[in-house]
Amino acid sequence: MSDTLHICGLESARGQKLRTCLPVLDTTTKIPITIINGCSNGPTVLITAGIHGGEYPGIAAAMELGRDIAPEDISGCLIILHPVNIHGFWARREFIVPEDGKNLNREFPGDANGTLSQKTAWLLSHYFFPLADFYIDMHSGDIHEELHPYVYYPGLPNDDISAKSRDAAQTLDMEFMVRSTATTGAYNYAAISGIPSLLIERGGTGMCLRQDIDAYKNDIHRLLHKLGCIAAAPLLQKGALKCQILCTSVAWNQPADKNCAPACRSWIQLLKYPSPSSMAVVTALPSSSLPVSTAVNTPVSRQLWSWAAT
Template sequence: MKKEISICNITAKQGQKAQGFINILDTETKMPITIINGQKEGKTVLITAGVHGCEYPGIRTAIELSQEIDPKEVSGNIIIVHLVNMEGFEQRRAAVMPQDNKNILRVFPGDKNGTISDKIAHVITTELISKADYYFDIHGGDLHEELIPHIYYPAKAKKEVVNKCKEIAKHFNVGYYAPSNNINGTFTSAAVNQDVPSLLIERGGCGLCQEEEVNLYKDDMLNILSLLNMIEYKRCHKDFTPEEIKYAIYLDAVKDGCWTCFVDAGQSVKKGDKLGVISDYFGNIIDTYYAEFDSTILYNTVAYSVPKGSSLVAYGRV
């Protein structure tokens, strides 16, 4: 471990904590971060929140962790980005970065010559992930989403990286962990391109920021830091032993319309069960969606409005 760790214009000396905003290349866009430089040698963990600006439980979790963790009790380094998409947060824009209308989660590893979302991804990749031994991207279910707490791991990374990810996922207090077969994207890009074991965690939804969910989230993250021998912590909650989702289907709207969902997050469904329908603006049903196999609902859209290409429901089988 270095005596000090610097990210852009922020430096934390050994045994100290430093906080501030880092600028995104040549733009006026900023991200609030905390660098915790531990008193002892150890691993470096990166935690990012607010890739989607309205996923509040993850954002509040990151902010509170940055306040509560004492660097003198840490072995290694913890880098916390409280809020990746500040503009989306301030404007209450679900899923996308307002300036370019892109989903930051879909543009990693980024491009320094691209639009603002590409530049944000580039900075996270080159300035933050490059320093990390482990990466956790914490989400919170967006304004239009209801979900059961679950985790995604990067299935296309090297076998040893995948195995590390799956082993860590088992220690979270969530119902399920599922493979992500994307090559790019926030956490998958880190694992596939830089061999950094990475997980994307989902907890919360519907624009709510409930204290109980935040406390469960903090308990999970502190437990994982303890598992990595970075802090001493005795976990407060453990209600679930996660099960692995072997196969999942993610349904998107093929047309604009009005969505009526017939299932809830966490619900078990049978093959052939009706999941929901899309109607046109005169009330005529234009699409109907059915479960292709017995499964559990991971998340569903609760919004009535669904633009073409937007997510509707995801379900998976153990």
């Protein structure tokens, strides 16, 4: 990488941090972005959060990482977009970009002449993926989903990309790791394009809890250490898991509890193990589930809105 990073009209010199907004071509939409150009050479790591605007812990963690990491802390360059689906974030919408009703994570590689979702996917695919040596996509259970933390790594690219992605995934404090055979989604498209990539899932149900944010920040610090971007690795958290169970896929079922209002229902997450007949329910609807209108209005969530406004 050259001493100065140039991308989409933005410029970050060696040893500089840039916090600004990235225009999406031919629209009025601007995506918050932080570029941290380290003081020494190293890999370029791309991080996205909020491809789904209602998945708050990853968005909050990305904002805090962008705020707290200094150029002297890293080798290489760190590019963080937070949140990518800015309109879905403000509208508190699950899955979709409100302007076109599309799931942004199903629109890659995108279309420069398409809708807002397609233009955003094209922007990432065309300008950001080619710069990255590694890509991390931060997700959570959406507003109506509760999940157990886990990480996807791509299984369909060449063996080298898949192996590098899985090796990085094994540094995380997570019990479950899923080998994805999908071809859709930002991280799968990046992997097919030759970039080792991961998709991490933590938190959900419209909540933005401090413990999920801190766990996510620990995940990213561990990955940055593994990739050679930072010198010191965070310690394993108290009670953290030191091994991972490989799963083949993830499925979701919605409970048919007639005594529970639709707004209070969470989807149940199922992880399938390598044996086709083996499946485990790892999360289920808790008795304390909150309606969406309540869950997204917690003190931490309100703080998140104020961060995004500054």
